[in-house]
Amino acid sequence: MGGEMKTVGEALIDILEANGVDTVFGIPGVHTVELYRGLAASNIRHITPRHEQGAGFMADGYARVSGKPGVCLLITGPGLTNAITAMAQAQQDSVPLLVISGVNARSSLGHGRGRLHELPDQHAMMASFTLMSHTLLDPADLPAVMARAFTILRSGRPGPVHIEIPIDVMSMEIPLPRLLQSPAFLPRADLASVLDLAERCERARNPVILLGGGAVDAAKAVATLAERLDAPVVSTVNARGMLSGHPLSVPASPSLKAMRKLVAEADLVLALGTQMGQTDYGMFADDGFPELDNLVRVDIDAMQLARGPRAVLSILSDVGTLVEDLLTEIGEEKTSSGGRGRAAAARTAAHAELTDKMRAEISILETIRDTLQGAIIVGDSTQAVYAGNLYFEAGRPHGWFNSATGYGALGYAAPASVGASLAEPETQIVCLTGDGGLQFSLAELGSARDAGVRVIFLVWNNDGYREIETYMIEQGIVPEGVKPSAPDFPKIAEAYGISAERLGHVDDLPAALRKARDNGGLALIEIHERKTAGMLD
Known part of the structure; x- marks a missing residue:
């Protein structure tokens, strides 16, 4: 002191x-x-x-x-x-x-x-x-x-x-205290566990890797491991973009039947930094994820290892450290066991499971990714985000995250986008939010303006809580409480001094995104599910 x-x-x-x-x-x-x-x-x-x-x-x-x-x-x-x-x-x-x-x-x-x-x-x-x-x-x-x-x-x-x-x-x-940065203590696997896993990897002929948010900062090492094992890599929501564009990447939810089939047919399933919770592995609440007798879990949290699916081997470790240690114990890249082919087939089958509406929504997400390369898409709980959580390849690590996981809060995307932009000021952020969700935090448009951030607010307007309305209809319930009125979002944005436009045709989206990016990166664009032409064609 x-x-x-x-x-x-x-x-x-x-x-x-x-x-x-x-x-x-x-x-x-x-x-x-x-x-x-x-x-x-x-x-x-x-x-x-x-x-x-x-x-x-x-x-x-x-x-x-x-x-x-x-x-x-x-x-x-x-x-x-x-x-x-x-x-x-x-x-x-x-x-x-x-x-x-x-x-x-x-x-x-x-x-x-x-x-x-x-x-x-x-x-x-x-x-x-x-x-x-x-x-x-x-x-x-x-x-x-x-x-x-x-x-x-x-x-x-x-x-x-x-x-x-x-x-x-x-x-x-x-x-005044002595000012020192507090230390971090990350768990590291013991040598016996690493050697056990290395032996399992060497024996495997049909391996699959499951990635969660706990692996996202080890993207390069995980890609090397996947190539060594010739293993398809299935990424949960918070891991999307880790192997963007890689032939072994399968950017699809483990809740889909095609992913469950891929995992069930594997002779080794290596789960890295994933809770294996419902919003990734049981999105449809069907308890259909297969029980596995060849599951290996690596997690930084001992309690999570104890409460998750039964594993033949559980390893308490930081994912990045474990993968680096494992790479020193296994050989060079295997002779191909068809990993790329299995990954391609799984991608095709997963995409085919989706509805036409979902595929149209995902196409718009891909337009955002390809138009604004390197951008981060921050989502709320809205239909286009649900579709992307089922199947979407982000363009980079940390390039896709949203609140339609875990706690599932509404009103997340607008303020979280401001925070994301403050963390990477030169990166374009896209806030993907619904007309219902944005009204939870509409005033944060003013915060974005004050902070001078680069956020494009992309408002997906479907006239209310469409996902809940659809679910009520499917359950034979007359919809009530799902049609909150919305303001004129472009006018609200302009009142805060933010440029805004309402798209007439979905084909105008790339030009609108580029214009917003080139004019300082702060703008609002509204897409209306019924009024914007070409939306769900």
Whole structure:
């Protein structure tokens, strides 16, 4: 500890900077102003959303693209509860979020005296789903608590971490801590497990690799492994784009019959960094994914290995480290066992399973990818995204992610796109959102304008909650509550100073995308499922 004294709020900003934080998201209030005392003098940029849920989703998009924890500063009570949906989405999708909130003064906690923004037990509420929730009762504990938080965020399976600071603690002075970046501790497989897996790989004649979001940062090594094994690679939603365009890549959901057949016929199924949860492996809630007697799972989370499908070999390891270790133990590329042919056949069969409407929607996604090469598409829960989650090859790692997985929140795409753009300012971001979903976070158009980001808001307008309406009809239920009216989205965008247009024909999309990209990258384009000609031809 050094001799200089700083308030807890000032020291907090110093600690964030020392841990590589360059952006924070939040809406300041009386209950957090002391946390802002040192912010203006720092190198950290503050982004103000229009709602705290937007702060959480922005931090999520930032974290997914940057690989660093997304950080929020939120007031106690409603500011924090507004962000719970975003934190729950991050928990389900293994996204590192650090949420620092206020809480009422220490002397008032647990007494229920009707203080402003009071909750009966804010800490207990947050502890129910976060990796860590801590109340900073002693100001001197700040350095140690922050060190623990960052180590948790960087080690093991990521997720949300919450630290609450009582308002009477924020202004207390502590000696300026020694500023060091907190360490990360990633699990690494023991040699016996690596050798066991290497032997299984050498014996396999029909292997298949399943990829989840936990493998996405090891794209190059995974591609080398796939080539060595001549193994088709099936990517779940958060792994799309890892092997973009590779002949072994099968960018289709394991929920499809063709993928299940491919896996069932394999003599080795190697699952890397995937939860094997319902939104990837049982999207239709049919419990039809085959039981496998040759499944090997590699995951960074021991609990996930314990609760997932039974595996003949479970390996606790960071995927990148495991694959690199495995490559040193197996031979060079096998004589072809038909992996590329099996992958091509699986792609064809999976695509054939889709409806004509889905294939038309996927074609539009491919137009976006090919027109804006290197772009990142961030999606909400909307029909075109559902189709893409079933079958779509993103153009790059981290090039396709959305909220139609795990927690399945609406209103995600607009703020998450802002966060993604702040993580990669030179990259074009496309926010793919429905008319229903965008209205959950419509005001974040203003946040995008304020932040100067490169986001094209592509609004997929189908006059309401069409997916739910269709499901109700299929279940013999007269649709109710599925036709919320929508504003004139281009006019709303223009009111925020954002250029906008409504497409007359779907063939105009490439030109509209290029125009938006070339004019600064911030725009809104509306496609209407019925009124835009050529949509579902």
